[in-house]
Amino acid sequence: MSFDAVIDVKNVSKRFGGLVAVDDCSLRVERGSITGLIGPNGAGKSTLFNLVAGNIVPDSGQILFNGADVTGLSPHRLFGRGMLRTFQIAHEFSNMTALENLMMVPADQPGESLLTTWLKPGAVRAADAQVRRRALDVIDFLKLGHVKDELAGNLSGGQKKLLELGRTMMVDAKAVLLDEVAAGVNKTLLNDLAANIERMNTELGYTFFVIEHDMDLIGRLCDPVIVMAQGRVIAEGPMSEIRQNPEIVEAYFGSPVTVEATS
Structure with missing residues (x-):
């Protein structure tokens, strides 16, 4: 199967003073996939997400979206091209x-x-x-x-997350970045949220890029799963392989048996 990248991150780096948050990082999100991004606290996941979403500008490297160079484009210009993002804390218009x-x-x-x-x-x-x-x-x-x-x-926290998901359906979204979609959501609504993400992917063809600490949700939704540490990608594959990689499990999840969520 040919690889058709909607998002293509090429050798991107970002420093904050003396801290290297993202270090010559490269990854791709395939069209029609639900791609997960995981790793320990301080791995650079959030910074990478903000770089892709246009919230911050990389010091070096290139970000392609549907084959076009969008490095440094603002979020509203990316929105116009079909890249949308949801947030860990829902951003609803509360009085509407x-x-x-x-x-x-x-x-x-x-x-x-x-x-x-x-x-x-x-x-x-x-x-x-x-x-x-x-x-x-x-x-x-x-x-x-x-x-x-x-x-x-x-609305409840879960209903607000569903509403944010719905906002991505109001435009012609080419890719949706989901930031900690499980945060603040009870298990019942989280199951509904996951089911709707799956339906949007399979029935409507949405591409998702997911940063998440809930490993059960990542395991349910995502293939492939990308693992970051110290600003770089260290592994990529289905969650079944990630769980069985002793180095990753021991170094980043602290258990040789069960993959625990990291903060």
Whole structure:
């Protein structure tokens, strides 16, 4: 099978003063995959994620997205190209309903222009109706219909994570970066969240790049799993192989039998 990288990180480095957070790191995220990124605290995972997402600029190296050089592009420009990110702490509009949160996502809506609102009210209403239909479809897909009119600030942690996932479905996402999706989510909603990620991957063709400390979730969702340590990739493969690698298990998970989550 040919390798088609949506995200291609090439020899990227990032320093913060005397600290080398990412050290000549290279990795690729294959189109249509759910790729996991794990490793001990201080391995450079979060910094690498921020580099890919455009939150910080690398000191050296190159980041490609769909074959185009996007090194140093800002998050909103990456958003326009189809790279979206969710956060460990959900970033909802708390005083708007769940449905309204989804309707806010698509960029360049006609209603954003005061002139268009005055001169073409029919076009604005038609566009709003189309966005609303899409939002309702997303609500239905995620089984959030019972909270669609609830203020987003009143939702549970798991429901907010589902809503963030839904926001990625409101645009033509080419890749979704999931940052600690399990944080603050109870086991029941986490199972729903994982199932929806799987459905988005298999049914809708979404590509996911996942940074996560919950090894059970990584094992369920991700193939391949990339292991980082000291700013570099040290291993890559299916979780079954990662679990059986004595060096990785002993050095980064502290047990030869069970892979424990690291902080």
